[in-house]
Amino acid sequence: MLANKRLLLIIGGGIAAYKSLDLIRRCKERGASVRVVMTGAAQHFVTPLAAGALSHDHVFTELFDREAEQDIGHVRLSREADLIIVAPATADLMAKMAHGLADDLASAVLLANTRPVLLAPAMNPAMWANPATRRNAAQLAADGVAFVGPNAGAMAERGEDGAGRMAEPLEIVAAMERMLAAGGPLTGRHVLVTSGPTHEPIDPVRYIANRSSGKQGHAIAAAAARAGARVTLVSGPVTLPDPPDVDMRRVESARDMLAAVEAALPADVAIFAAAVADWRAADEAPEKMKKDGNAPPPLALTENPDILATIAHRTGGRPRLVIGFAAETQNVVAYAQAKRARKGCDWILANDVSAQSGIPGGVMGGDTNEVHFLTAEGAEAWPPASKTEVAEQLIARIVAALGPLEIQS
Template sequence: MHGKRILLIVGGGISAYKIPQLIRLIRAQGAAVTPVLTASGAQFTTPMTLSVLAGEPVHDTLWDRNSEAEIGHIQLSRNADLVVVAPATADLMAKIAQGQANDLASTLLLATDKRVLIAPAMNVRMWDHPATQRNLATLKDDGILTVGPDNGDMACGEYGAGRMAEPETIVAAIRDALTPAARPLTGRHVIVTSGPTHEPIDPVRYIANRSSGAQGTAIAAALRDLGAQVSFVTGPATVAPPEGVSVIAVETARQMHDAVQAALPADAAVMAAAVADWHVVGASDRKMKKDGSGQPPAFEMAENPDILAWISHADDRPDLVVGFAAETNDVIAHATAKRLRKGCDWIMANDVSPPTGIMGGSENAVTLISDTGAEEWPRMGKDAVAGCLAERIAAHLNGKTI
């Protein structure tokens, strides 16, 4: 990013409070930032703040007599290496999709001949609205890049997709947008699930498994390194999530299902999480105590949603769905049957019986099962497995074979 110039259009949303940090991070990468502040954006941050941090004047009107004497909006739109819109509100997205040009920001976006990257941010209902999704599809068809939005708590008190991606994630997307030719998954969106799920029994106890989340984390990082925009849906893993991806932290299988659903559409999905098959019905809201009878409590169990089967048959199914089969015996037979039963394209099968040391360990030994058969990979580090899988995914999505 060194020496690059970013034209940063700041929309009107509460997430505009993150823009000063975004400017700091962009400049720390050696790029220059020219801020454009919309009228609504000025309700959440000030021209003085943006100007001081960017080290440049803030542009906020189409009717500046000095700059417009030289057709300033055209110069602004053409002098940048990349135009970034953050936060990209529903209104801004609609203006871009419809080609409106009634203020400085929309005029710049219509006049630019440079790539545009938007970071959507809005209420979850607004994000899910058919009009917003139609506009999003139009923008993508027009070649506009997107980063986010993330899932999480909203300023309005609701929860779901619509939070603006974190500044670090936006910077990673800017870096990718400035070097698109070098990465085969640039412009692709991949969902990765990872880690275990925790199914509560009471406020202090839960049902879980020994998954560390290391393999899913490595896969997300490998896909990111190939240029993909990664939505990383992770349960309570023992490893930290990778940088440069959109992290959606969940606890239960039902929360993971909802997060995956909200992250669609996507080009590919890698379901690497070790999802619990069952949850406790009516988990207690108080710590359960011994009653002196010597008898353990009786739990009623219910089946969790089958995320892999659901996404394999979803209306907006990704082009490629990859599942994982962690087995302790008859690995290939069980995994082959699972692929057919779930309806996914590939299954990564591995033996997680205790002697292998794979579950929770640093290595993995997998067999890739597809409609062409079973391909055994040598035992290697989980980062290496992730790299091989990411290359296969890139080749598949780009119509190549390895």
């Protein structure tokens, strides 16, 4: 179950840190890749040299390490992992997590994290029983953090006994396997989706927009999350509820959307389902433009950034799969195939949004879609289906194209 999984182990400062060295070995035996973060206190009990020798990787210890931050960074450390394990999870680390503190590398990684977290608490029984620790543990559990242990038994301190012993390495491995088994075929992948329209202001009241309900993009984000992916959904203004288990980024304009997309990278897959306005007002009026009985003022337009082409043509950090949408009213397949080549994306899903599409109520705003799936190899017509079914079919194609998750050395 741990084979080809990317694990991030945070070692806290407690005598139980010696067990974390065995935990690294157990994970490596099962084919996992292990990166290690050590707190300053942890280094009083075990050395980075020992952890690095067992993990076969660099051990990260400093938040303000210039080389490590430029190359990896505390955000990437958390987001490139399938699972984060804190062992031992000290009372101090738990308190920082519960209250959102980030004054060292370990706590900064945990605050920037969007991946599942497993805590293996280890502390003196009186510390574990303290009301403050109990409140912190309850808050972390409510936040979705998982626990293994602590166990009861003799403590390192002479004469101390009770609940507070860190779970044994094999117990922690079993808990990790249970958590990862709950994932789907996209577990460990990051899928970025855009959805909805963009609103390009003319003045504080009026705007330019495309017709889009966001239903297809939101359905794709939900399907990717059900498949186990970590999903970032960048959405323009819609009236839909947020899909469960996705990281929502709400934007208004095309420029806002591009900035949010670039901030969400790196991603394994980027799916651009949003109906981005091609143009915006060249000069946004600071006040509402009033009718005065004369001819309307001229509206000069300027081109918006091309989000799909920008990401598809990235020379560094390009998602492995870049997928676009094409809403056409005529020559649907021909226009979409030309768009795919021009934009540089891998796949295009094209749909006929004309009144002659045959979709009751129309594609825009409706619950049904009929798409042509286009790749460099050709076009494939999908039968009319609900937007949820279209999303599931697309995710199945993505799973097949990506194959098993590979470890980046």
